[in-house]
Amino acid sequence: MRLVIARCTVDYAGRLTAHLPSAVRLLLVKADGSVSVHADDRAYKPLNWMSPPCWLTEDDGSWVVRNKADETLTITLEEIQHDSSHELGLDPGLVKDGVEAHLQELLAEHVHTLGDGWTLVRREYPTAIGPVDLLCRDHDGGSVAVEIKRRGEIDGVEQLTRYLELLNRDPLLAPVQGIFAAQQIKPQARVLATDRGIRCVTLDYDALRGIESDEFRLF
Amino acid sequence: MRLVIARCTVDYAGRLTAHLPSAVRLLLVKADGSVSVHADDRAYKPLNWMSPPCWLTEDDGSWVVRNKADETLTITLEEIQHDSSHELGLDPGLVKDGVEAHLQELLAEHVHTLGDGWTLVRREYPTAIGPVDLLCRDHDGGSVAVEIKRRGEIDGVEQLTRYLELLNRDPLLAPVQGIFAAQQIKPQARVLATDRGIRCVTLDYDALRGIESDEFRLF
DNA sequence: AACTCGATCTCGGGG
DNA sequence: CCCCGAGGTCGAGTT
Missing domain, CATH: 3.40.1350.10 (Trna Endonuclease; Chain: A, domain 1)
Structure with missing residues (x-):
């Protein structure tokens, strides 16, 4: 799992088109290749994301995440404040009761x-x-x-x-x-x-x- | 926004009860007080979370997040690998088209x-x-x-x-x-x-x- | 504040 | 594989 805090703009083109103006956000890159963009509110939902299976290509401050349906998430990095990677391993998963x-x-x-x-x-x-x-x-x-x-x-x-x-x-x-x-x-x-x-x-x-x-x- | 990578167990008690066995995960604490627990897969959905408004009390490796309906998310930290905080500011939000x-x-x-x-x-x-x-x-x-x-x-x-x-x-x-x-x-x-x-x-x-x-x- | 309804819904089960 | 229903649905807009 890679954690990046950066000022960025984000564009999604797929089932709809959407744009995020420049601001500082968390970019979350997971081991399955998925990417999500989080603001500093809302526990559950990212501002924007690409679900797996998808692939990230990184080219000098410009990220493009693409999936099989050719939907794209384009992230333009303007200023990186933090960038770290962490090994998490497989998760044993949730045990639910009462459903x-x-x-x-x-x-x-x-x-x-x-x-x-x-x-x-x-x-x-x-x-x-x-x-x-x-x-x-x-x-x-x-x-x-x-x-x-x-x-x-x-x-x-x-x-x-x-x-x-x-x-x-x-x-x-x-x-x-x-x-x-x-x-x-x-x-x-x-x-x-x-x-x-x-x-x-x-x-x-x-x-x-x-x-x-x-x-x-x-x- | 606070990012913690730690080995932990998690218990949720509220609309249902759920348990996460010990593993290394990302804990995401946002400025609105919300907390989410992520594994290294699935872009979108946390393994477990507490949506705002809610309040985190931290007591020596034991976190309890509680909301007004008295639902609780209890996180027991076993080993902290990373802990950093970042100032993000308000997000201008998403512009959509095609709905x-x-x-x-x-x-x-x-x-x-x-x-x-x-x-x-x-x-x-x-x-x-x-x-x-x-x-x-x-x-x-x-x-x-x-x-x-x-x-x-x-x-x-x-x-x-x-x-x-x-x-x-x-x-x-x-x-x-x-x-x-x-x-x-x-x-x-x-x-x-x-x-x-x-x-x-x-x-x-x-x-x-x-x-x-x-x-x-x-x- | 309660209710309704859309969602890039996500996720899991069954045919 | 798609179809279908459930979700701690979430989250936004309206009453």
């Missing part, structure tokens, strides 16, 4: 918490407009589509509504009930769901994990 | 490319749930609502659907056709639009610009 995929996994293993005698048909049940998170059968064999979110907002209710409309056209499945399941459900989303006959279920992540570990302990 | 606003502008000037004899009523036609990108009249005087996106996805079709439902309640406008116009239209979005009787149009940005410059040359 939607894990919620889906947990609920899929415990659909009986939604209703007695319920069974899972499949996760990611495919439709022409995208996969339904869970398709289940209730104790009577009726179909239930479940949409799972970490945070339940209006978008999620709209998504489930689209799935239900489509699934209910399938005579093998219809009628299909809907369940909107999330760790937190926004009041507006709850109103909309209820108005459309969709049941809302608040998920307790720790409790689902608890069930998991309880069942594990039984064996 | 959705420009597409709308171009298409507004050339609604005849959507159909012979079509005319523009107005851009950003106001409704109670937001502005419609373009409202047009076809050769028969019928109303047409146009939603413009750079990339056409399902969300955009939903948005246009809501506008059409509202506009069609206005007896002065109804019936109102819908056109979903984008540089690229995703298959699922096309299926949904077509199912709802919405016409899909693929926009060629360079061609629209070409028309522009051709017409310019005529004068």
